[in-house]
Amino acid sequence: MKCVFGIAFIIWGNLPGNALQLGVFMQQAINPTCHESDGCLNRGYVVAWGVGVLTLCAFLNVATREYVIELNNVFAVLKLGFVAVITLVGIGYGAVHGDGCRRITWDPIDQRDASNLGDIALALFFAMYPYTGYEQPFYVLSEVSDAQTKFAPATYSAMLVVMILFPLANLSYLCMVPYTGNAGLPENMALAVIERLSGISPTTPSGDRNPAAVRAVSALLAIFIFGNLMAQTYTASRVKAEIAKEGILPFSITLSRRYETLFSQVGRLFTSAPQPPLSDVEGSREHAPFPATVLHWTFEIILILAFGLTMEPPDAYGGLTYMYTYVIVGVFGFLTAAGLLYEKLGLEPNGDRRWSELSRGRPWLDPVPAVVATVCLGFLLFAAFAEPSPGKGAGWPWWVRPTVGLGSVFLGVLWWGGMRFFRWYGRWELVIDRIPIVRIREGVPVQVGEVVKHTPVAVVKQ
Amino acid sequence: MNRTIASGIFTQPVNVLRFAGSAGVALLLWVCAGPIVLCVVATWMELALTVPIHFIQLRRGDPNSWTRMSTPRDGGDKNYVRFPQLSLLCYGISIDVL
Numbered sequence: 001m002k003c004v005f006g007i008a009f010i011i012w013g014n015l016p017g018n019a020l021q022l023g024v025f026m027q028q029a030i031n032p033t034c035h036e037s038d039g040c041l042n043r044g045y046v047v048a049w050g051v052g053v054l055t056l057c058a059f060l061n062v063a064t065r066e067y068v069i070e071l072n073n074v075f076a077v078l079k080l081g082f083v084a085v086i087t088l089v090g091i092g093y094g095a096v097h098g099d100g101c102r103r104i105t106w107d108p109i110d111q112r113d114a115s116n117l118g119d120i121a122l123a124l125f126f127a128m129y130p131y132t133g134y135e136q137p138f139y140v141l142s143e144v145s146d147a148q149t150k151f152a153p154a155t156y157s158a159m160l161v162v163m164i165l166f167p168l169a170n171l172s173y174l175c176m177v178p179y180t181g182n183a184g185l186p187e188n189m190a191l192a193v194i195e196r197l198s199g200i201s202p203t204t205p206s207g208d209r210n211p212a213a214v215r216a217v218s219a220l221l222a223i224f225i226f227g228n229l230m231a232q233t234y235t236a237s238r239v240k241a242e243i244a245k246e247g248i249l250p251f252s253i254t255l256s257r258r259y260e261t262l263f264s265q266v267g268r269l270f271t272s273a274p275q276p277p278l279s280d281v282e283g284s285r286e287h288a289p290f291p292a293t294v295l296h297w298t299f300e301i302i303l304i305l306a307f308g309l310t311m312e313p314p315d316a317y318g319g320l321t322y323m324y325t326y327v328i329v330g331v332f333g334f335l336t337a338a339g340l341l342y343e344k345l346g347l348e349p350n351g352d353r354r355w356s357e358l359s360r361g362r363p364w365l366d367p368v369p370a371v372v373a374t375v376c377l378g379f380l381l382f383a384a385f386a387e388p389s390p391g392k393g394a395g396w397p398w399w400v401r402p403t404v405g406l407g408s409v410f411l412g413v414l415w416w417g418g419m420r421f422f423r424w425y426g427r428w429e430l431v432i433d434r435i436p437i438v439r440i441r442e443g444v445p446v447q448v449g450e451v452v453k454h455t456p457v458a459v460v461k462q
Numbered sequence: 463m464n465r466t467i468a469s470g471i472f473t474q475p476v477n478v479l480r481f482a483g484s485a486g487v488a489l490l491l492w493v494c495a496g497p498i499v500l501c502v503v504a505t506w507m508e509l510a511l512t513v514p515i516h517f518i519q520l521r522r523g524d525p526n527s528w529t530r531m532s533t534p535r536d537g538g539d540k541n542y543v544r545f546p547q548l549s550l551l552c553y554g555i556s557i558d559v560l
Binding site for chain 2: 002005006009017018021022076079080083103104105106107108109113114115119120122123124126127128129130131132133134135138139140141142143144147148152155156159160162163166167169170171173174178179182185186187188189190191221224225228238239242243317318321329332333336337339340358359360361362363366368369370372373376377388389392436438440444445446447
């Protein structure tokens, strides 16, 4: 299972799709009259923006830790404020002008746009994607000040906020820019809303559009995505260092190492105060996983080049975000929820203690969340193989994306088999010693670090 | 929150509308997607606060102070996804915690 998770996460645990979208927004900020459907967005420039911003995020990740966290908080407040404002303005506009909100119907306006099971499964995956991101603090849980009493309420509160805000934001979009069928869909709802607010209707010729509003919002959205990429680089590089500790990758120990951040090294040159040793994991020295950041960056660049140079930006973005949602949220979410349910039902012997006695942080209505997550994600993983309606799919044939997603999971099984064969053939085994470093914070133990030693040992044939 | 709000809420509504085929169904899917993800978050939260479980010596030199305690750690679902061999409990030995 370590290989299955490790390999799939190394491949898909990044956001090159968002980096491409940043490239699209930057190109639109430069040339506001250009639209994705016009084909005037130069694919090479979009990819170049993506590669540039991913490289900048990787550099910041190894340069500083403290400032990245502070920037993260600033971005969170700004983004929440922007979505809240656009939601209120949209609903207010709809209430005053009174046309868009009333045009929301259950039935398709054009029967050619009617949906089937495959369409709904895809649509639900796309709707789930913006809610993801919840997993990021779990990846760096030892850095959370009080996991038991503060982390859970904060995470649930953030989820409840977006659960209310996102549907309302969509209601606002539809009030401002009524859905008239797939033929009239804008490329970006936020931009369409801003255009409508600045007095531009869908029938306004491109040349008559006010570029200032589009330019400003495009730049703002690009900055938002930059914040998102920075957060993902911070956490995903640390997860990759954790994966390396499992001894399933070449040069595992090297990939799992953390080094003092560049800013911390520079800062040390200008202070005479005694510094704690590098072994002090909670000391004042900042650490970052340099080799794992390079690994993270390498796969991001491979994906952005592979998708960005072979597809139009909207198709590449849709493909990459779908793969992230299918594998990271769908497959691993299903395995996690199903595994927990298996424990709750008492199917796994745990010696003398039951799961209910061991469990901390049992949710409200337990075990309903585990049942709902298992059933819904399991259904979606299979429903993804249902064919969508003709003309709705873009880029790859409908079956390619879930097949590639499951294939990347199966690649982990192959990797495990190859690793076992390689070691059997060479008559050696890897002995992994892991000593957790635990600190008690406010009465709660937290594993803040780990001493890991990998020792190849020869296997003597009896 | 910074990681959650990014391109998705601005660009995915178009994809959801295209495949849903109607504004009402698209809104319903947005309403359904949140609770599904919330349920996944709840399973992560329970596991995050529970595993791994270590034997911890609370007072150095006191052999009677060893106790089994949940010890949150980094790694997210790397620590949770062990299906079907669900030996979720890592009985490691930890010392020097005070």
